[in-house]
Amino acid sequence: xxxxxxxxxxxxxxxxxxxxxxxxxxxxxxxxxxxxxxxxxxxxxxxxxxxxxxxxxxxxxxxxxxxxxxxxxxxxxxxxxxxxxxxxxxxxxxxxxxxxxxxxxxxxxxxxxxxxxxxxxxxxxxxxxxxxxxxxxxxxxxxxxxxxxxxxxxxxxxxxxxxxxxxxxxxxxxxxxxxxxxxxxxxxxxxxxxxxxxxxxxxxxxxxxxxxxxxxxxxxxxxxxxxxxxxxxxxxxxxxxxxxxxxxxxxxxxxxxxxxxxxxxxxxxxx
Amino acid sequence: xxxxxxxxxxxxxxxxxxxxxxxxxxxxxxxxxxxxxxxxxxxxxxxxxxxxxxxxxxxxxxxxxxxxxxxxxxxxxxxxxxxxxxxxxxxxxxxxxxxxxxxxxxxxxxxxxxxxxxxxxxxxxxxxxxxxxxxxxxxxxxxxxxxxxxxxxxxxxxxxxxxxxxxxxxxxxxxxxxxxxxxxxxxxxxxxxxxxxxxxxxxxxxxxxxxxxxxxxxxxxxxxxxxxxxxxxxxxxxxxxxxxxxxxxxxxxxxxxxxxxxxxxxxxxxxxxxxxxxxxxxxxxxxxxxxxxxxxxxxxxxxxxxxxxxxxxxxxxxxxxxxxxxxxxxxxxxxxxxxxxxxxxxxxxxxxxxxxxxxxxxxxxxxxxxxxxxxxxxxxxxxxxxxxxxxxxxxxxxxxxxxxxxxxxxxxxxxxxxxxxxxxxxxxxxxxxxxxxxxxxxxxxxxxxxxxxxxxxxxxxxxxxxxxxxxxxxxxxxxxxxxxxxxxxxxxxxxxxxxxxxxxxxxxxxxxxxxxxxxxxxxxxxxxxxxxxxxxxxxxxxxxxxxxxxxxxxxxxxxxxxxxxxxxxxxxxxxxxxxxxxxxxxxxxxxxxxxxxxxxxxxxxxxxxxxxxxxxxxxxxxxxxxxxxx
Numbered sequence: 001x002x003x004x005x006x007x008x009x010x011x012x013x014x015x016x017x018x019x020x021x022x023x024x025x026x027x028x029x030x031x032x033x034x035x036x037x038x039x040x041x042x043x044x045x046x047x048x049x050x051x052x053x054x055x056x057x058x059x060x061x062x063x064x065x066x067x068x069x070x071x072x073x074x075x076x077x078x079x080x081x082x083x084x085x086x087x088x089x090x091x092x093x094x095x096x097x098x099x100x101x102x103x104x105x106x107x108x109x110x111x112x113x114x115x116x117x118x119x120x121x122x123x124x125x126x127x128x129x130x131x132x133x134x135x136x137x138x139x140x141x142x143x144x145x146x147x148x149x150x151x152x153x154x155x156x157x158x159x160x161x162x163x164x165x166x167x168x169x170x171x172x173x174x175x176x177x178x179x180x181x182x183x184x185x186x187x188x189x190x191x192x193x194x195x196x197x198x199x200x201x202x203x204x205x206x207x208x209x210x211x212x213x214x215x216x217x218x219x220x221x222x223x224x225x226x227x228x229x230x231x232x233x234x235x236x237x238x239x240x241x242x243x244x245x246x247x248x249x250x251x252x253x254x255x256x257x258x259x260x261x262x263x264x265x266x267x268x269x270x271x
Numbered sequence: 272x273x274x275x276x277x278x279x280x281x282x283x284x285x286x287x288x289x290x291x292x293x294x295x296x297x298x299x300x301x302x303x304x305x306x307x308x309x310x311x312x313x314x315x316x317x318x319x320x321x322x323x324x325x326x327x328x329x330x331x332x333x334x335x336x337x338x339x340x341x342x343x344x345x346x347x348x349x350x351x352x353x354x355x356x357x358x359x360x361x362x363x364x365x366x367x368x369x370x371x372x373x374x375x376x377x378x379x380x381x382x383x384x385x386x387x388x389x390x391x392x393x394x395x396x397x398x399x400x401x402x403x404x405x406x407x408x409x410x411x412x413x414x415x416x417x418x419x420x421x422x423x424x425x426x427x428x429x430x431x432x433x434x435x436x437x438x439x440x441x442x443x444x445x446x447x448x449x450x451x452x453x454x455x456x457x458x459x460x461x462x463x464x465x466x467x468x469x470x471x472x473x474x475x476x477x478x479x480x481x482x483x484x485x486x487x488x489x490x491x492x493x494x495x496x497x498x499x500x501x502x503x504x505x506x507x508x509x510x511x512x513x514x515x516x517x518x519x520x521x522x523x524x525x526x527x528x529x530x531x532x533x534x535x536x537x538x539x540x541x542x543x544x545x546x547x548x549x550x551x552x553x554x555x556x557x558x559x560x561x562x563x564x565x566x567x568x569x570x571x572x573x574x575x576x577x578x579x580x581x582x583x584x585x586x587x588x589x590x591x592x593x594x595x596x597x598x599x600x601x602x603x604x605x606x607x608x609x610x611x612x613x614x615x616x617x618x619x620x621x622x623x624x625x626x627x628x629x630x631x632x633x634x635x636x637x638x639x640x641x642x643x644x645x646x647x648x649x650x651x652x653x654x655x656x657x658x659x660x661x662x663x664x665x666x667x668x669x670x671x672x673x674x675x676x677x678x679x680x681x682x683x684x685x686x687x688x689x690x691x692x693x694x695x696x697x698x699x700x701x702x703x704x705x706x707x708x709x710x711x712x713x714x715x716x717x718x719x720x721x722x723x724x725x726x727x728x729x730x731x732x733x734x735x736x737x738x739x740x741x742x743x744x745x746x747x748x749x750x751x752x753x754x755x756x757x758x759x760x761x762x763x764x765x766x767x768x769x770x771x772x773x774x775x776x777x778x779x780x781x782x783x784x785x786x787x788x789x790x791x792x793x794x795x796x797x798x799x800x801x802x803x804x805x806x807x808x809x810x811x812x813x814x815x816x817x818x819x820x821x822x823x824x825x826x827x828x829x830x831x832x833x834x835x836x837x838x839x840x841x842x843x844x845x846x847x848x849x850x851x852x853x854x855x856x857x858x859x860x861x862x863x864x865x866x867x868x869x870x871x872x873x874x875x876x877x878x879x880x881x882x883x884x885x886x887x888x889x890x891x892x893x894x895x896x897x898x899x900x901x
Contacts, residue, residue, distance in 0.1 A: 062797040063666060063783065066521050072665060084795050109519055109782045114796030137783075138525045142519055144782070161523040163685045171522075185523050186683035255358045 010102040011155055011177045012128045014053055015212045022117055025234025026266045027214055028241055028260055031058035031074035033083030035249045038090045046257040048101050051264030056133060059088060059107035064253035068189025070239040085115055089127050096128040104131040117145060125255040131155035131177045139171045161185055162196045172208035179213040179217040181205060181232060189239045200264035222266030229270035237263055273489045274445060275482060276314060277305040277468040286479040288320040290486045296326040300338060315346040327352035331359030336367045338376055356384040356407060363401045367750035388422050392431040399823045400752055405442035407466055420469040422449030452484050459492045474837055510699020513822060515815035516584045516691035520696040520785045523682045532700040534605050539707060551596045556586045562719035566638050568846050573807060575869035578876045580716055589881030590709060590740045591622035591693060597708035598691045599626045607689035609633045613677040615642055615670035616807035617649025617853060619693030624658035634658040637677045639669035642806045647884050667800045670810045674784055694737025695814035698785030702814050709743025715748055716876055724874060730755040733878040734857040736808035738817040740880035745826060758859035760805035771800040773830040774813045788815045804833040804893060807854040835860040837893055854882030
């Protein structure tokens with residue numbers, strides 16, 4: 001990992017600044033290439049303008065086993081448009097000329113493995129990707145990516161879920177960037193409520209985490225974001241945004257911006 | 272990894288303890304220059320740092336002798352060698368016998384390595400076929416068993432391994448023979464794993480300075496060589512077949528996978544569990560299944576004697592019941608009340624629905640919408656048995672999408688639900704566990720053929736989708752290298768057209784559905800849409816153990832088109848009065864090609880994995896008859 005200030009990972013810098021200002025992180029997600037990469041670029045910049053601190057770009061995969069219907073359909077729309085990892089890297093390159101805020105890729109392991117793990121991370125570094133979230137790579141298989149992610153200064157974001165139970169201790173203690181806390185067992189997608197015992201879940205995480213921790217999966221509005229942010233260092237919102245894109249297509253940019261602003265206001269007074 | 276071999280004295284171990292090589296070796300067979308007495312072995316092992324693994328080297332000893340030797344050491348210093356390295360003429364059968372003997376003595380955690388003396392690429396390929404856990408590739412010097420101290424033909428090894436890694440072999444290996452301080456870097460460019468002995472000696476004994484110099488070079492090379500690190504990782508991981516396998520699943524299901532692994536390890540050798548399973552096999556599933564001599568077919572093809580293993584006569588009409596009975600017995604012991612499964616042709620779904628009915632469990636089967644249409648009979652059977660069938664319309668609406676949806680269900684209902692996977696695929700422990708529940712097929716073939724012919728078969732043929740019936744039919748023959756193993760995969764409209772499911776013919780390494788294996792995919796790793804007339808073979812991947820059998824060259828895989836399969840379907844129906852499942856017809860088609868090339872004193876076994884009633888509509892349709900609506 002880079003230690004000199006100039007090369008410090010943007011995710012680390014972001015959390016340091018938020019912490020100093022006593023604020024929570026708003027992390028938002030869009031599927032890259034849905035409805036097209038031009039719109040993705042505009043949407044990303046709009047979300048940053050309206051209050052997103054960190055953005056995850058979903059790399060579409062043919063068989064996204066950790067996704068609910070919303071993101072499955074977004075992936076399919078994107079793939080049908082001919083989106084590829086190379087084209088996404090081009091878009092990232094464009095975005096990087098306009099913002100220096102943290103960007104992550106959320107993607108499936110096979111995409112990285114087949115592309116070439118070292119080549120992938122070296123391009124992440126070159127184009128300005130700060131972290132990857134790979135939902136089908138559990139902690140035990142992390143050596144598939146970690147040596148290369150470390151070599152190029154990219155965070156590999158670990159996930160924990162309520163079903164992780166006693167695994168949380170080890171994983172939370174060995175994480176970097178931020179720890180992705182899955183709100184409830186299941187796939188991505190909005191939920192009306194949660195049955196997880198958050199005090200217990202986040203208690204275990206708080207006692208062991210070696211980095212900031214944020215909650216995602218199923219957060220659909222400002223009130224929920226507000227409530228969830230009180231447990232952790234940030235909230236992650238994905239499917240609710242992807243739904244707006246699905247409904248509005250290329251005209252989604254302002255509407256997504258409005259929603260992101262609501263979310264930001266929702267978590268601004270959360271402590 | 273690095274192994275320092277031929278430790279003889281306490282000061283050698285003291286030096287190793289400071290440097291922490293991955294392995295040290297001791298020569299335990301009598302009569303070699305570096306042989307140490309059993310008492311010395313106990314002393315050295317007792318003082319060896321626990322972070323260093325130990326290798327006991329034996330040359331052409333009896334299996335019993337080795338087991339006794341190891342057990343004695345264990346009794347005296349509470350530690351035994353982590354590895355047994357065989358340095359003589361031990362063959363696959365020997366290795367298999369040793370593995371079994373170790374298991375019987377509770378020593379199954381000992382790895383078995385085989386040293387091979389390399390003259391040419393065939394020696395290397397043959398060594399990979401021995402099914403040792405790891406190989407030590409040494410140079411060949413006539414008449415000299417054991418370490419030769421002479422440098423092997425590294426260029427030959429590099430070329431052969433390079434070829435094997437691209438198209439076949441996967442077992443890890445150590446490079447040995449004549450490696451020293453000066454050529455270590457070169458050796459590491461051939462193999463990330465090296466074995467040194469003479470190169471770290473002065474006047475016939477280990478030289479601590481030379482050991483230290485070698486370790487320095489090794490460690491600095493390790494930091495640069497990421498691929499070497501990758502190999503090391505995979506060798507140490509559980510659930511691997513060579514480089515294939517693993518547990519690539521979302522965090523949410525990791526505890527469930529571990530829980531299953533624990534339960535399986537607890538019950539697989541439990542006498543009560545096995546008694547119950549055997550009783551169900553016998554009284555409920557109609558095992559053992561018949562081994563039938565196909566006289567007419569043999570005469571018609573004019574080659575090898577053909578036997579047909581009648582898995583189609585099992586209850587529910589296919590081999591799938593073998594696995595489901597095992598998994599549901601396990602689910603019951605784990606206290607799970609809800610069972611989910613995926614199904615392609617519907618045979619696994621029917622078997623799961625059947626056993627759930629028998630045990631009064633809730634059953635939900637995911638099935639691609641495309642498959643629910645071409646296998647409507649099986650959908651009705653599942654519903655009749657009380658299961659809920661969920662048609663999956665995402666993706667291509669076939670088997671892989673059914674698996675995706677079952678995985679999503681599992682993530683959501685993880686605390687209550689048992690996922691009964693139907694093939695030798697998915698995350699560890701499934702590939703191993705499903706194989707273990709199916710290996711009864713090859714155990715029976717072996718015994719039945721022994722009784723009928725007094726010998727092993729020369730060839731075993733089975734169809735391969737995920738590969739469970741083939742793993743079951745192959746498994747007990749893997750150590751018998753004289754038995755050719757042939758898998759028949761689905762070429763659909765042709766392996767050179769886009770409409771195929773010929774994974775090993777056209778695929779490449781990937782990570783999907785919980786495993787590292789071979790998949791049909793594009794250059795960005797998007798899983799390819801696949802096609803076959805057979806819903807059960809219509810899958811873009813293959814189980815990891817097959818990928819390894821293919822990579823090591825132990826099994827051959829041929830691609831069979833729809834047309835060939837349909838012809839074989841009709842052929843077996845008319846020739847022997849047996850209507851095979853369209854999946855199994857792929858194996859029959861491969862047999863029709865191979866049998867005539869064999870001689871009449873040779874024996875071929877076709878594993879007929881299922882019966883063909885379910886396929887009558889779609890074969891009729893293929894031939895232009897619409898019997899469904901007439």
